[in-house]
Amino acid sequence: MTWAALLVAAGVCYAIKLAGLSLPQRFLKDPRIQRTVPLLPVALLAALIATQTFASGQHLVLDVRAAALGVAAIAVLLRAPFLIVVAAGAATAALLRLAL
Amino acid sequence: MFTGASQFAFVGVIGAGGSPWAGAATAALLGTRNALYGLRLASLLSVRGPRRLVASQLVIDETTAMAIARDQPDLSRFAFWATGVALFSLWNLGTLIGALATHALPDPKVLGFDAAPPAAFLALLAPRLRAREPLAIAFAAALVALIALPFVPAGVPLLIVAVIVVLYGVRSR
Numbered sequence A: 001m002t003w004a005a006l007l008v009a010a011g012v013c014y015a016i017k018l019a020g021l022s023l024p025q026r027f028l029k030d031p032r033i034q035r036t037v038p039l040l041p042v043a044l045l046a047a048l049i050a051t052q053t054f055a056s057g058q059h060l061v062l063d064v065r066a067a068a069l070g071v072a073a074i075a076v077l078l079r080a081p082f083l084i085v086v087a088a089g090a091a092t093a094a095l096l097r098l099a100l
Numbered sequence B: 001m002f003t004g005a006s007q008f009a010f011v012g013v014i015g016a017g018g019s020p021w022a023g024a025a026t027a028a029l030l031g032t033r034n035a036l037y038g039l040r041l042a043s044l045l046s047v048r049g050p051r052r053l054v055a056s057q058l059v060i061d062e063t064t065a066m067a068i069a070r071d072q073p074d075l076s077r078f079a080f081w082a083t084g085v086a087l088f089s090l091w092n093l094g095t096l097i098g099a100l101a102t103h104a105l106p107d108p109k110v111l112g113f114d115a116a117p118p119a120a121f122l123a124l125l126a127p128r129l130r131a132r133e134p135l136a137i138a139f140a141a142a143l144v145a146l147i148a149l150p151f152v153p154a155g156v157p158l159l160i161v162a163v164i165v166v167l168y169g170v171r172s173r
Helices: A002-022 A031-053 A066-075 A081-098 B004-015 B021-032 B034-045 B047-057 B061-068 B073-104 B115-129 B132-151 B158-172
Strands: none
Touching: A002 A081, A002 B004, A002 B021, A031 A066, A031 B004, A031 B021, A031 B034, A031 B115, A031 B132, A031 B158, A066 A081, A066 B115, A081 B004, A081 B115, B004 B021, B004 B047, B004 B115, B021 B034, B021 B158, B034 B061, B034 B073, B034 B158, B061 B073, B132 B158
16 A cells, blocks of 8 residues: 555656646736645645654654754754755764763 | 655554654645646746656655756756756665665664654755744644554544645635
8 A cells, every 4th residue: 555655646746747847828927826825835844843852753752853853953053965965964863862 | 756755654654653644645735836846847948748747746845945946947957967966876776775774773762863854854844944933833833743653543633733824825815
C-alpha cells in the first residue's frame, strides 16, 4: 500500500507541475489562488516541524529534539546553508543523548 | 516525485506511523505551489509538446528562483534547464546513495537523524516567513497540529491544518 500511495503521490505532484505550465494565465490572476497557494507550504511545513519535534506516536513529548530544533533555528538566523542547519540539528540531538 | 518538501513529508508522515495515504495527500498539498511556479514560468520557457512534459518535472523552488532572477528570456531558459538537469541528477544520485547506505548505519537515533527532518523543514520554511502574516500562520499551524495530534491518527493533523489554511486563504478579504 505504501508503494501505491507513493506512485499516486508522485503522479499527482507531476500533474500539478504540468498543469502549471499548461493552464491559461488567468488562473494566476485569481487573488484567492494568489493568496492561498503560497500559504499552504508555510502552514504544512510548520505543522510538520511541530509534530516531528514534539510528538512520539500520538503523545506530546518534550525531549532532546526540541533543543535540536532550537539549535537549527539559530543556524537559520545566522543564515547558515541548508546542510549546516540539518547537521546542526542532528548533531545536537546526538550529543545530548550521549551526555544525558 | 521530484519536489523535496513533498518527498520529506511523505517519508515523515509514514515514519511517524501515519497512513501512506495521509502521506500522499500531504505531499500533494505541499506540491501545489509548483503549479503557481509553472504559471509564472510558462511564458518564459514557452515549451511545447514533449519538451513541456520534461520541463514540468523540473519545475521546483530552485529552478523557478534561478529562472525568474534573469532579465533576458534566453538566460532565463538556460538557468531553468541548467539548474533543473543538475539538481535532478544530483538529487536522485544522493537519494540512491542514501537508500543504499542506510543499511550500513546503526540506530538512526544515535546519530540524531530523527532531529534532521525538522531542521530541514525549518530551513525550507524560513525564507517564506519574511512577513508578519506567514509568520503568524506558521505558529498557528504548529499549534493546531499539536492540539489535534493526540486525538487523530498520525498524518491527519497536517490535513486538518491544510483545510483550515485553505478556508482562511479563500475567505479572508
